[in-house]
Amino acid sequence: MNHHAAYTACLQLASRFYLSLDSADTPGLLACVTEATVWHRQGQALQGPHAIAQALAGRKAERITSHQISNFDLHAETDDEAVAHYYVTVYDNQGPDGTLQLKTILRSQDHFHRVNGQWSLLAKRSQKHL
Secondary structure, three states, X not given: OOHHHHHHHHHHHHHHXXXXXXXXXXXXXXXXXXXXXXXXXXXXXEEHHHHHHHHHHOOOOOOOEEEEEEEEEEEEEXXXXXXXXXXXXXXXXOOHHHOOEEEEEEEEEEEEEEEOXXXXXXXXXXXXXX
């Protein structure tokens, strides 16, 4: 496996996931997942695009978020599977009077799987770091 190509593809996938989440682009976010994907989010295990879309439909329309990825570290488990560990710094506009605030810093772990040359998220999990 070309580690550089896998690193780039998985980092782009994680970035696309959060860019889509932050811009309320549910179809863009769902393009990153498959029926087998499990996103551990807010105490729930959301499996597949339908469950993920339902959860995202419950987000407040006026809530604006920004998820910033850093320290992305990818380990290949096989030619077609990899695990990334990284931090996500989350900002939102839910401070006093709708002001920007630092919401949290998460330690995240994503499992990626490649089928027919295409990488997708297999599992996504985060826990509060700070």
